[in-house]
Amino acid sequence: MEYDIRRNIHDVSDSLRPGVELVAVSKYHPDEHIKAAYMEGQRVFGESHERELTEKYRTLPKDIRWHFIGHLQTNKVKYIVPYISMIDSVDSFKLLKEIDRQAAKYERIIDVLLEIRVAQEETKYGFLPDECRRMLDAGQWRELDHVRICGLMTMASNVDDENQIRSEFEQAAALFDEIKQQYFADNEAFRERSWGMSDDYHIAMDCRSTMVRVGSKIFGPRI
Template sequence: MNYDVAKNLHDVLGNLPEGVRLVAVSKFHPNEYLQAAYDEGQRIFGESHEQELKLKQETLPKDIKWHFIGHLQTNKVKYIAPYIDMVEAVDSLKLLKEINKQAAKHDRVIKVLLELHIAQEATKYGLTPDACRQLLAEGEWRELHNVQICGIMMMASNTDDEQQIRKEFMETADFFDEVKAEYFADDDAFCERSWGMSHDYKIAVECRSTMVRVGTTIFGPRVY
């Protein structure tokens, strides 16, 4: 391996305060890179392609917690439902219901995060704060017993403007507090604030993130 995954992993972990967990974003990286991180103690890996994930899941250690971090199409849920630990980007009630349905078939409860769209650019996915409020207010999610809503995820604008990034993270942190108080005050599982990636995770942890998604900094450029 020409990339020092172990060293990079420990460099990133060294920047994370207590209580912040790392999702090692391993999509498009070969199994030996994941194994190298695993051997150093990393257990949460993020993937966003169902077929690639299937191959990795079949061949890598069984105690890995796989997070699906990309946009998930409803017709793909059934393929990952047997083993996925968390779906990090739920952007519609329709997707939430499909995850619930497929999880029930395997007698599982799948953890999910609601994806918030705050960023300035017109990225395709995520609930606006108002749409998220509406989804929760309508309450249909309460009937879904095979999914567990564990918090909020978002991606900041792709910009070098640290003030802008910080503003978006803090806006999301405030939104988390609002939703927590309104709907999940007695639910300890609703605790995750997933924001921060390779280029901005250090800012994210200052802005109350509990989970950062870092790939390139650990594994190097993607191998397509």
């Protein structure tokens, strides 16, 4: 298993285009699997459950950059704010405000991505594009000193139709351009386009993704 992970991490890394960062999705995988990828140089890992993530933070090397990639409840923010590198899944202003409030206690500035819902599935979280525009138009986010909005994140519909997947990623890329121009034109931090997972990250890179979240292709089936 360890040999496979070590080989897989290189296979995935070698397939990425210049400027695309790999978030190795390690949720539900044990420490030894993460260590195998770490030994090959991987430093960015994604988790989606606060308790599991906190346990791994305690036991694994401290130079790992942890991304929270799942739906985050406001009452869980306080547990991950001391050490999280990025929260990829901000889906409401309420959550953004709570991250800012908790981060202030530690005098930290937390990098975040706004999660956009372009998929057709009702089960997906995220701002609808118009909701995101309204939130940014309202301007209250500008008063938050302890969060840094670094870009957008989305997930495509879980379908086999590559044209639909490509269309959804292209919608996200167009929205990124619009939001960048309108609200973050002079802000270098706003540059991440996070879309693409194990089955569709090659399509995502065609659609200008800068960050892909790959789990099963590296670690195999969840444990």
